Amino acid sequence: MSRSDGFLDFVLDQLEWAGEVVSRRMFGGTGLYCNGTFFAIVDGGRLYFKVDDESRGQYEKYGMQAFVPNSD
Numbered sequence: 001m002s003r004s005d006g007f008l009d010f011v012l013d014q015l016e017w018a019g020e021v022v023s024r025r026m027f028g029g030t031g032l033y034c035n036g037t038f039f040a041i042v043d044g045g046r047l048y049f050k051v052d053d054e055s056r057g058q059y060e061k062y063g064m065q066a067f068v069p070n071s072d
């Protein structure tokens with residue numbers, strides 16, 4: 001199991017309260033879905049939440065970076 005797989009397991013464990021959270025491989029990372037709705041990606045040992053125009057500023061305020069597929 002790689003470091004990122006261990007982190008994915010940790011994230012899924014922490015999100016058990018949210019309902020049925022399912023992971024699917026995508027963009028070289030893993031997409032997270034809750035009750036069928038995509039809401040985040042785990043990639044390279046990091047968790048990236050899907051944002052919109054309303055929520056983006058709060059993430060940027062705390063220095064969070066946007067997900068960029070296939071960036072090494």
